[in-house]
Amino acid sequence: MEFISPAVIIILGCVTLLLFLQWKNLRGPPCIGGWIPWIGAGFEFGKAPLEFIEKARIKYGPIFTVLAMGTRMTFVTEEEGMNVFLKSKEVNFELAVQNPVYRTASIPKNIFLKLHEKLYVMMKGKMGTFNLYQFTGQLTEELHKQLENLGTHGTMDLNNLVRHLLYPVTVNVLFKKGLFPTNERKIREFHQHFQAYDEGFEYGSQLPERLLRNWSKSKNWLLALFEKNIPDIKTYKSAKDHSQTIMQDILDLLEMETNEQMSPNYGLLLLWASLSNAVPVTFWTLAFILSHPNIHRTILEGISSVFGTTDVEPPLHS
Structure with missing residues (x-):
């Protein structure tokens, strides 16, 4: 009887496993991984994500999967593929965004699933086609104020100009009039943290927060900002018509569902969704x-x- 060494058995087992995984993945898109388990293509992807995605698209086609940091991310890079994906009966939005919402706004999955449908109906009614006109006057008034503050002379980078206009307008209309800071130092601080949070949102939605120190710092700064101002937002009354802001409607719903502790988290989610x-x-x-x-x-x-x-x-x- 011939003796087969343990090393040969291990090698044969690994080859068999690789062949099985390749066969199993025949029906799926090409998968880009790496030699290091769990990390996969994480290092290469993290260095230059957009460049990595473009090279992968050229090499593997319009649809491919990237294995990075224990997460499988499938990219659909052409319009036709997006249409098929969005119309698929297999796609469940609530389930798809559970993890990103938890990572980026620290809203637990069970609370998100419990409240999502009710929040969606409320937001759709408040900001639907027939009611959206109610925001026109507020937006116009706030925009005029911001334009007046800029003055009539000088130059500014267009991207910075847009942010200087939209940040205060959005905060004052959706949350509470006068909530956005007027102190120059605090304005710069808000810009710095929201821009860092917004630009790192995609990474934050997929990767552990401990790997994204600067992004995590800005996320916690924004959460603290809302936690500090939630009491004032709740009691705010419009001087003109006593109408409620979008955030006040959300706070009312959270109170009804006994989830008031999540108020800062939903404030952060609303802020990002309205500006991103x-x-x-x-x-x-x-x-x-x-x-x-x-x-x-x-x-x-x-x-x-x-x-x-x-x-x-x-x-x-x-």
Whole structure:
């Protein structure tokens, strides 16, 4: 009887396992991993995520999976694939966002699942097509104030300009009028922490918080800001019509469901959801308008036909 060494048995076992995993993954997208268990492609992905994703798209096609830090992340990079994904009956939004919501806002899964449907119905009713007009006056008033504070002279990076306009407007309209700081130091502090939180959101939604010290610091700063101001937000009354803000409606629902301790966490989630897309959309819209003089002129004519003309001609370039 021939003797087979333990080393050979181990090697054969590993080869068999690899072949099995490859066979098992034939129906799935290509999977990019690594030689180190759990970490996978985490180091390479973490160095330059966008570059890593683009190289993977070129090499493996529009749909691929990345194994990093114990997490499988499947990327869909073309419009056709996104349409198929979003229309699939197998996709469950609530289940899909449980972990990201827990990591980024520290809202436990059981509480998120319990409240999500009720919050969705409330938000849809408050900000639906037929009620959205109610925010127009508040937004216009707040925007005018911010524009007046900027003055009529000087230059500013367009991205910073958009943030300087939208941050205070959003906070004052959705949470409580006057909540956004007016002190220059505190304004810079808010900008610094929200921008760090926003830019690191994708990493924070997937990776352990202990690996993202700066992002975690900004997240906790924002949570502390809301925790400090929740009492004032709850008692705030509009001087004009005593209408409630979106955050006040959320607080009422949390109180009904005996989950008031989650108020700062839902405040952080609302803040991110309201600004994460608004800032880049506004930036690129303005960049497009300012880059096309004819479109810029047409828009100014339309504004003048409603609000009248002004002696100050806005510049065509930012």
